[in-house]
Amino acid sequence: xxxxxxxxxxxxxxxxxxxxxxxxxxxxxxxxxxxxxxxxxxxxxxxxxxxxxxxxxxxxxxxxxxxxxxxxxxxxxxxxxxxxxxxxxxxxxxxxxxxxxxxxxxxxxxxxxxxxxxxxxxxxxxxxxxxxxxxxxxxxxxxxxxxxxxxxxxxxxxxxxxxxxxxxxxxxxxxxxxxxxxxxxxxxxxxxxxxxxxxxxxxxxxxxxxxxxxxxxxxxxxx
Amino acid sequence: xxxxxxxxxxxxxxxxxxxxxxxxxxxxxxxxxxxxxxxxxxxxxxxxxxxxxxxxxxxxxxxxxxxxxxxxxxxxxxxxxxxxxxxxxxxxxxxxxxxxxxxxxxxxxxxxxxxxxxxxxxxxxxxxxxxxxxxxxxxxxxxxxxxxxxxxxxxxxxxxxxxxxxxxxxxxxxxxxxxxxxxxxxxxxxxxxxxxxxxxxxxxxxxxxxxxxxxxxxx
Numbered sequence: 001x002x003x004x005x006x007x008x009x010x011x012x013x014x015x016x017x018x019x020x021x022x023x024x025x026x027x028x029x030x031x032x033x034x035x036x037x038x039x040x041x042x043x044x045x046x047x048x049x050x051x052x053x054x055x056x057x058x059x060x061x062x063x064x065x066x067x068x069x070x071x072x073x074x075x076x077x078x079x080x081x082x083x084x085x086x087x088x089x090x091x092x093x094x095x096x097x098x099x100x101x102x103x104x105x106x107x108x109x110x111x112x113x114x115x116x117x118x119x120x121x122x123x124x125x126x127x128x129x130x131x132x133x134x135x136x137x138x139x140x141x142x143x144x145x146x147x148x149x150x151x152x153x154x155x156x157x158x159x160x161x162x163x164x165x166x167x168x169x170x171x172x173x174x175x176x177x178x179x180x181x182x183x184x185x186x187x188x189x190x191x192x193x194x195x196x197x198x199x200x201x202x203x204x205x206x207x208x209x210x211x212x213x214x215x216x217x218x219x220x221x222x223x
Numbered sequence: 224x225x226x227x228x229x230x231x232x233x234x235x236x237x238x239x240x241x242x243x244x245x246x247x248x249x250x251x252x253x254x255x256x257x258x259x260x261x262x263x264x265x266x267x268x269x270x271x272x273x274x275x276x277x278x279x280x281x282x283x284x285x286x287x288x289x290x291x292x293x294x295x296x297x298x299x300x301x302x303x304x305x306x307x308x309x310x311x312x313x314x315x316x317x318x319x320x321x322x323x324x325x326x327x328x329x330x331x332x333x334x335x336x337x338x339x340x341x342x343x344x345x346x347x348x349x350x351x352x353x354x355x356x357x358x359x360x361x362x363x364x365x366x367x368x369x370x371x372x373x374x375x376x377x378x379x380x381x382x383x384x385x386x387x388x389x390x391x392x393x394x395x396x397x398x399x400x401x402x403x404x405x406x407x408x409x410x411x412x413x414x415x416x417x418x419x420x421x422x423x424x425x426x427x428x429x430x431x432x433x434x435x436x437x438x439x440x441x442x
Contacts, residue, residue, distance in 0.1 A: 043308040046331045139273065168314075172275050172350075196309030 033068065034079050036180050038086040040188035044097040045199050052217045053101040055118035055155065056091070057108055059125070063088055067129045079131070083187055091124060094195045098202070110157015119215045120160055123151040127164065131186070133179060142182040143170040144190040148198075152211060161207020167194035240420030242405035246429040250397030250437050252389065257440030261342030262296040263288075264303045265385075265434075268348035269313040276347050280383070280427060284347060287431025292439040298339060307335060320388045320395050341390050345434065349383030351423045354404075360411050370413035378406050381426035385434060397437060401429035 065084040096102045109121045128147040134140050146167045152160040169190030171182050202208055265285045267276030281300050289297050304311040310332055317323055327333045360373030380402070387397040405420025436442045 043305040045309055046307055046335055047309075047329065048331055141273070141275075170275065172277070192308070192312055193314055196312040196315050199309045200315055 034180055034183075035082070036079070036183050036187075037082045038184055038187040038191075040086055040090075040184070040191065042090040042093045042192065042195065044093050045195065047098055047199055049098060049100045050203075050212070050217050051100050052119040052212070052215050053103060053117065054095060054099040055103045055105045055109065055116065055121035056095055057105045057121055057123045058088055058091070059108065059123065062124060062126060065126050067131070079133075079183065081131070081183060081187060083126075083129075083191070086187065086191055087124075087126070090191045090195055094199060095122070098199060108157070109153050109155055116155075118155050119217075120211060121153050121155060121157075123153065125149045125151070131183070133183065141170050141172050142179075142186040143168070144183070144186045146190055146194065148194060152207065160211050161205065163205050163207065165194070165197055165201065167191070167197055169193055240405055240407045240418045242403055242420050242422055242425045244401065244403040244425045244429055246433060247400040248397070248433045250387065250399075252392075252396045253437055255440070258295065258342050258438055260296065261340045262298050263343045263345065263438060264298040264300070264339075264341060265345045265347060266300055266303065266311065266316075268316075268346055270316065270318075274350040274352075276349060276383070277351070277423075280351070280423060281347050283424070283427040284385070284431045284434065287427060288435050288438065291435055292441055295438050296340075298341070303339075306339075307332060320393050323388070323390065323393050336390070343396075343438065344388040344390055346386045346388070347383055347430070348386070349381070349426075351379055351381040351426070354378040354380050358409075360409070360415065362411075371411040371415050372413070373411050375409040375411075376406060378404065379420060379422040380404050381422050383426050383430055385430050387434075387437065399430055399433040399437075401426045401433075403429065 063084050064082075065087055066080055066082040068080045092102075092104075103116050103118050105116075105118075105121060109123075125148065126146055127149045130145045132139075132141075132143045134142070148165045148167065149162065150165065151162050154160060167190050169186045169188065169192070171185040171189060177185075203212065265281055265288075267278060267281040269275045278300065285297050285300070288295055309315055310326055310329070317326055327336070354377075356375065356377035358373060358375035360371055360375050362371040363369060381404075382402045383400070385399045386395060387399075388394070389396045403422045403426040405422040405425070407420045408418045409415050410418075
């Protein structure tokens with residue numbers, strides 16, 4: 001009992017400072033950017049797989065992709081949204097369903113290390129990402145727009161083709177849904193849209209058509 | 224007795240807020256014997272730039288139908304679009320029944336739809352918006368307790384249309400449209416008392432009842 005009294009007496013002069021420190025910490029944390037790590041489930045595509053062996057290479061920037069306000073630095077941004085993990089998850093699921101064989105390369109193609117035998121290597125990049133939340137636009141919709149760039153190269157790194165593709169995801173405001181949950185949902189919708197766009201247009205890209213012809217895997221037009 | 228009905232109406236309005244609703248229906252080739260062991264899916268349209276048909280509303284319509292006739296096999300919206308990914312995403316979803324033919328050229332899609340025994344695909348398009356709001360409320364807290372004082376009111380408008388596609392005939396066989404308008408109130412004397420007009424719920428019941436009549440042999 002006496003021990004507890006001694007402890008209280010020692011703590012008493014420190015308490016106001018502790019409260020101030022706590023308030024400052026709470027204030028600082030409230031001022032910091034909102035951080036969202038995008039999480040979601042992505043279904044495999046219901047599509048006839050192309051009879052090719054595709055290699056895929058996610059560079060560091062893609063696998064760790066995150067975005068923040070373009071106007072400032074990462075520290076000044078209102079939002080930091082990490083999409084890298086979800087990007088890799090979505091593209092892995094999609095490509096595994098679209099091609100008969102999918103090989104994850106350990107090194108970038110053309111860097112000297114012998115890559116497994118593949119018909120081609122796909123290297124996705126996120127070139128641009130824009131987002132809008134209701135406090136920016138006064139429209140009650142959270143939106144994410146992305147522009148991808150794809151490189152299709154040989155196992156040695158020689159270019160086969162390069163093209164761009166956009167994707168868009170939005171979600172309306174909803175009662176009891178936080179800004180973070182809504183941004184996450186909009187990002188998941190944008191990723192699903194990216195997968196849908198890629199799956200339905202891949203074989204219509206002229207460079208891809210030529211490449212498929214050389215591998216003997218050409219197939220009819222997509223609906 | 225003479226004042227009974229208006230009094231009950233007024234009491235109901237005061238308890239929940241008033242809603243005015245209209246339902247228009249136009250259907251062809253109604254299945255007289257019901258749909259047997261075939262299945263139905265109800266999907267929301269999400270291709271417009273400024274609104275999305277709320278998944279909760281689509282779910283509500285499905286629940287309305289399923290709760291009243293459990294012989295109707297309804298496929299969940301998310302389950303359906305996940306199983307048929309990427310063919311029913313906002314970018315790729317067919318906009319006209321004629322597009323189904325092209326979709327069925329994809330063998331895995333044709334196999335999946337056959338497996339699901341899909342007979343009707345119902346597209347719900349629309350949303351509920353807040354139209355106006357007025358009033359003010361002040362809340363305070365002190366050592367003796369807290370409370371609010373004031374009055375707020377707001378209106379909601381729902382406008383939905385359900386389009387029924389017959390999967391066997393690849394044709395549109397009906398349209399059901401419902402609109403609902405309601406005013407909600409929130410008086411506050413110490414404690415705010417919300418009197419919410421169930422606008423979206425009324426629209427859901429309106430569409431659900433018409434779809435049930437179309438799909439069920441019992442109604």
